[in-house]
């Protein structure tokens with residue numbers, strides 16, 4: 596049996612050792628690490644809302660009104676009216692009957708998916724799906740089928756041989772590649788085969804669609820996506836996760852999702868900040884921020900703010916990230932198991948808080 600030191604040494608040898616870096620005084624788009632200010636091209640704060648005065652004010656007021664903790668799980672006595680307001684807001688944006696919030700996106704996935712499908716059912720998952728979707732699928736005990744990234748032929752094959760209730764799971768904007776799923780085609784196929792579809796909009800909300808509602812909204816497909824899932828911790832600048840669906844499905848999830856039932860409700864300030872963020876999203880200011888973000892994306896010939904630069908080797912990717920840091924940019928190296936072996940990469944994320952000049956400087960440095 597290996598000791599923890601030996602395991603760590605193995606990781607180091609493969610160029611896969613990770614460690615935490617202490618961040619002081621984040622003030623988007625810069626962070627300070629080891630006393631050095633860096634332009635941050637690694638956060639998911641796409642609209643620059645995490646330090647927005649309106650969110651800070653809403654969170655502060657919620658702390659004053661409700662205190663710092665929800666004191667119990669939602670089903671016991673933690674179901675504060677703020678959570679219900681937030682859920683109504685999400686449902687109306689997603690054009691669904693109901694929505695449910697969780698402590699984060701990860702908890703949303705691992706709570707929801709095993710509540711929807713079980714042992715005699717089938718989950719069909721895009722190969723590049725986020726770790727929380729894969730973990731959730733495994734936890735459900737369903738038969739797990741994987742299709743190559745965005746491969747509609749293989750998806751259809753899997754759909755035609757699936758057993759039990761069938762759930763197709765994919766993302767609108769893929770988190771490590773920044774590309775989109777062919778949502779209209781996937782919707783067509785899942786309807787043809789009578790399957791359900793869960794769409795993780797984590798990186799699309801705030802970026803795509805009217806008022807930043809995401810890809811399903813942009814394509815007018817919200818009514819055909821059975822489960823719209825996402826996080827409040829990325830473009831919305833707060834923390835939390837949500838599921839939007841029909842009233843019956845949401846009621847079932849409330850009754851079955853273990854990460855929801857057996858966990859203290861999130862701090863009320865989190866919900867208050869998210870509500871303030873949705874308000875901004877629907878305002879002129881939100882539209883302006885989204886426009887600015889998309890104009891930054893265009894400078895990289897990209898349609899989303901996630902821009903991978905594939906390097907290949909782990910050590911090479913880490914070295915490239917270090918060189919950029921030497922020039923004053925924080926751009927992380929992403930390695931296995933987050934991405935496939937041999938596809939280590941730099942992952943640049945853009946934000947409306949970046950200036951045109953900062954974008955030009957990064958392009959030069961790259």
Ligand SMILES: *Cc1c(COP(=O)(O)O)cnc(C)c1O
Pocket residue numbers: 699700701702725727766770795797798825826827828835836
């Ligand atoms: C970040 C992310 C999540 C998890 O959301 P958290 O709120 O950070 O837990 C889920 N799915 C995708 C695609 C993500 O990128």
